[in-house]
Amino acid sequence: MFHIGDKVFYPMHGAGVIEAIEEREILGEMQQYCVFTIPSSNMDVMIPMKNMRKTGIRQVVDRNTVKEILFDFHNAEPDCQLPWKERFKQNSDKMKTGEMQDGAEVVRDLLFRMKEKPLNASEKQMFTNAKKILISELSLIKDISEMQAADMLEITH
Template identity: 65%
Template sequence: MFQIGDKVFYPMHGAGMIKAIEDKEIQGEKQSYCVITIPISHMDVMIPLAKMDQLGVRSVVDRDTMNHILFDFHHIEPNSSLPWKERYRLNLEKLKTGKMSDSAEVVRDLMYQNKEKSLNASEKQMLHQAQRNIISEISMINNISENQAADLLKRSS
């Protein structure tokens, strides 16, 4: 169960902190909602507590896990053998999992692909979103700014 002050990751939006847990009545239905502040997007989101698992909201990874993911990010060979439509579908599925390791794989593979041949608009947008997800989580784990997290991501290569 999540509590106020917990650092969480919400797939497709990034990392944030639970600011409040409130009971609200919306369309005649009373539920408990979790209010999450997502700094990278400068927004608050309200999610019904009962749907947190279904939506893939999870605690941010610990620092050791993050370091392991960043090591793999820079030392495992990218997968570039798939046609772009298949690659896009696979990468979209990875992003939907909300796992930091999956987002890192998407970034690694798309950055490599971009060096080989320019990405199409959809993949450029996907790369940007995956980078934001990783940067937001690194920032939240280490209590640093997004710029510092982006530098840390670049530096660990």
């Protein structure tokens, strides 16, 4: 279950902190709602507690997992052999999982590809979103600024 102060990750939006758990009446029905803030997008979110898992919201990963992900990010071979359409679908599917490892792979692979040749508009947008989401979780886990988190990934701002 989720509690006030928990650091959570909302797929496709980024990492945030639970600010409150409130009971509200909406359409005549009383429900508990989780209210959290996503600093990277300056967004406040309110989701019914019963829908938290369904939306893919999860606790942020622990520091040991981050170490492993960062090691893979810097050392694993990028997978860029697919034609762009298949690569885009594969990357989209990875982003939808909401898993930090998958998001890091998307950023790593697109960053590698970008060094070889410019990304098309769709991949450029995916890279920007994936990078923002990855940095948001990394900065929250490590309790550092987003700029410091980007530096850990060696991504220029």
